[in-house]
Amino acid sequence: MNINFTYLPGDGIGPEVGLTSLIVLNATANAFGHTLDIEEHLIGGAAIDERGTPLPDETLASAKRTGAILLGAVGGPRWDHLKGSDRPELGGLLILRKKLELFANVRPAKPFASLIASSPLKPEYLEGVDFVVVRELTGGIYFGDKGRDNLGAYDVCRYSEMEIERITRRAFDLAKTRRGKVTSVDKSNVLETSRLWREVVIEVAKDYPDIELEHTLVDAMAMHMLTRPRDFDVILTENMFGDILTDEASMLCGSMGVIPSASLGAGTTGMYEPIHGSAPDIAGQGKANPIAMILSAAWMLRTSFGLDAEALAIEKAVEQALDAGQVTGDLGGSLSTKQVGEWVAQNVST
Ligand code: NAD
Ligand code: IPM
Ligand code: MN
Numbered sequence: 001m002n003i004n005f006t007y008l009p010g011d012g013i014g015p016e017v018g019l020t021s022l023i024v025l026n027a028t029a030n031a032f033g034h035t036l037d038i039e040e041h042l043i044g045g046a047a048i049d050e051r052g053t054p055l056p057d058e059t060l061a062s063a064k065r066t067g068a069i070l071l072g073a074v075g076g077p078r079w080d081h082l083k084g085s086d087r088p089e090l091g092g093l094l095i096l097r098k099k100l101e102l103f104a105n106v107r108p109a110k111p112f113a114s115l116i117a118s119s120p121l122k123p124e125y126l127e128g129v130d131f132v133v134v135r136e137l138t139g140g141i142y143f144g145d146k147g148r149d150n151l152g153a154y155d156v157c158r159y160s161e162m163e164i165e166r167i168t169r170r171a172f173d174l175a176k177t178r179r180g181k182v183t184s185v186d187k188s189n190v191l192e193t194s195r196l197w198r199e200v201v202i203e204v205a206k207d208y209p210d211i212e213l214e215h216t217l218v219d220a221m222a223m224h225m226l227t228r229p230r231d232f233d234v235i236l237t238e239n240m241f242g243d244i245l246t247d248e249a250s251m252l253c254g255s256m257g258v259i260p261s262a263s264l265g266a267g268t269t270g271m272y273e274p275i276h277g278s279a280p281d282i283a284g285q286g287k288a289n290p291i292a293m294i295l296s297a298a299w300m301l302r303t304s305f306g307l308d309a310e311a312l313a314i315e316k317a318v319e320q321a322l323d324a325g326q327v328t329g330d331l332g333g334s335l336s337t338k339q340v341g342e343w344v345a346q347n348v349s350t
Pocket of ligand 2 (some may be wrong): 073075089090093094105275277
């Protein structure tokens with residue numbers, strides 16, 4: 001098969017973990033008799049520097065054409081003086097997600113056995129933890145009207161019933177394939193958008209009588225995620241709460257550098273990206289953990305190309321690397337970003 005996808009390395013550690021994931025994809029394609037057809041394009045700060053815009057037309061056109069996008073990370077201190085949609089995050093990543101209508105961002109938290117000791121949590125809290133956060137990705141406070149006026153600054157949070165309903169159905173459909181439980185996270189004691197969120201979730205749940213539904217306020221959820229993380233199966237939440245809770249969830253798994261994600265819409269287009277950012281504090285030093293990016297690449301093979309065995313081969317090789325301690329410093333190892341990728345690549349087998 002010809003695996004044609006759009007590759008957007010971005011900024012900071014994005015190109016480092018990105019290149020490493022390509023090493024692994026290349027080895028996988030060779031082992032399974034496929035070819036890679038990579039369309040590399042600029043996004044974020046790198047695109048601002050070279051093209052004067054965070055999302056050049058050809059980047060968007062390629063993403064639309066291939067429908068499969070592998071993205072590193074965007075942003076960094078170099079572009080922090082910029083405002084609004086001139087920024088790498090708003091004008092690059094958020095607009096791309098919006099234009100492709102990738103409203104469902106799926107972020108798994110299932111600690112690898114050999115990483116239990118890397119988490120700051122006690123091991124007894126982590127055994128059996130296996131949940132997925134379904135984060136709404138194209139609405140809410142990220143996309144509402146924002147600005148400054150003589151009273152100060154504002155960011156409007158807005159959700160339509162349609163936006164809530166479609167992400168809720170995603171979460172319930174996913175729960176059907178797992179342990180059958182949805183935990184909806186909101187702030188309905190304060191926010192009107194959260195009150196609507198809860199009403200719509202309750203209504204949609206009537207179509208899924210076999211799925212258990214619970215509602216949790218986001219502040220309490222931040223605590224429950226640490227005290228009883230194994231109670232959760234599918235966690236459904238809005239854009240900003242999902243952003244914050246998944247960084248917290250990454251620490252159950254040992255590092256920000258091991259959690260991949262898929263951003264999906266109603267059609268077949270998918271974007272695959274680690275949950276971490278461009279990590280300016282370690283960029284350019286070969287210290288970045290490439291596992292989240294490698295697992296994102298595996299997810300792309302499975303979901304956008306139907307290559308299940310290939311994805312599994314990568315996931316198995318990653319697990320072997322973790323078991324063998326062939327890891328970067330964030331997980332207590334001494335390998336560089338590229339060395340981890342090479343180790344994984346060498347262990348991908350049919
Ligand atoms: P970050 O996720 O980049 O880093 C947070 C901490 O985790 C840092 O100490 C970093 O060194 C560490 N870390 C992150 N990824 C790692 C990896 N793969 N291996 C080892 N350690 C890792 O978050 P931040 O520092 O708050 O943000 C930095 C920049 O990234 C900002 O400009 C932000 O807007 C951007 N950002 C982009 C994305 C994205 O493109 N998807 C996501 C989050 C943040
Ligand atoms: C993420 C990031 C982005 C988000 C930023 C960079 C806009 O933090 O993908 O988690 O908040 O969605
Ligand atoms: Mn984030």
